[in-house]
Amino acid sequence: MPGPDTDHADTAPVPTPRPSASRDDEVPRTRTDRPITHLTAHTAEQPSPYDLPHGPLVTLFREAGTTGKVNEVLRLLAAAADLRDPPAGASPTPRRTFFADGPVGPALVCFPSLIAPAHAYQYARFATAFRERRGLLVLAPSGYTCGEPLPATLREFIDCQVTALRDSYLGDRPPVLVGHSSGGWVAHAIAEALAQQGTPPTGVVLLDTFLPDSPELSALQTGLFATLAETAGIAELTTESALSAMGRHHTLFRNWRPGATVGPTLLVRATDALNTITPNAAVPELSWPTRHEAINVPGNHLTMMSTFGPTTGRSVESWLSGQGPEQQS
Template structure:
């Protein structure tokens, strides 16, 4: 977090000369399309959604909007407003005039929810927000989650690529910015897709980390459990996670 303060930053989307490019992972004709945000950890990126998106091929468009700063030379956001406004503009460019749902995996759910709230302020409705095992930044379980995530993250370096100083400081920057963030309830329906295999119990013997605090996400909130843990639900069990999202979206239409 301290080192991230030494990197160049941007305060408006206009200051980003080369913002991250969107990555289209699936095409289909059913709405709403899914616009996804990766997690904010050092191994984050569009590949997190590869197996998840494969289940939507021929059914829905699935696009990933990476966050800036994880590649050497990219600027980091100076504050939450900077990243939320940048991604809100990216969502509008990506969606065109078609309905869209915003999806966030893990800490990427913070971006998805904040962007939906920003768009609602501008009078633009989001069809739905899907949170894939997203925990609140200040949740009681977060210290134990972070410990587990760090170990699992480095286990996956071969899969997602080496963790270098750019990725580590980017993770530090986003964790620093969202440290005290709390979601403002939104009108859009929210689905929490939660892994059934919770994080381990704490060393003090406390209970395992549980589902996100549902009341924080908004009045129209639903939850569904899928097999796997925080990582494997989007790896070995990604098809089941995708089917849960597909079924929920279909039932709402």
């Protein structure tokens, strides 16, 4: 997810998402079913009020960062999701975007943070590390754009993600699942589902992922909400639909905890604190309850994927091609 730049940014060119001749859902689209070529909330001639970057939910989102009442706001956003009319007969199929391709396996399947707008483009700079080397697919959750259905249960959400993953040709080897922030919950939950079906992933990469409802996550979210609400390019995508979807997905994962180890797992930790609210704040302690390796990368929770995204990607690539799952397969 884009974050503020610093004076020492990686300067690798950002890859353009690759459309597929055989699929029409690998390029981001609006609910009018027309491809979009730039970051915008909605391109319909008469956009729904739920897809505009203003309204009571957006106001609550922005105030959460200054008041610190993140959990209370999340509960209100979840209640708003309950009022949305589900599209008849539609399933919450994730949106697919390919950012990289290459001859080396395994491919990466990446899951965005569940914080609005949960957009595939948070992996754009990270993906530069894998261009022309290995495939990189992003599965963005349904419901963050007006007209898209929301999952009713965690099981429905995971099943739809697994189906989309299996429907995407990713080579002969099981992929590595990657999740940033709360996207790490998604990656680990899907890894468990695949393992239960007898097809575990090659590995799991958790990018600065904290456990749901942990004190460390609560401390992080206050600064995160404040930053994202004012970040150019993100504020425009943070619509009423996206915020209610965020409330629903956080509710689904509220009581989730990782189960058994699902194969080689890498925990990637940001080395800098998100100092939006408290200057000189300490970096929240990051741990994971299942067996894993851990590395540190430059940047904070946001800039590790934006400013330092290519560096984070190269660190993951080093693990994959060195002592990680490629050496254990």
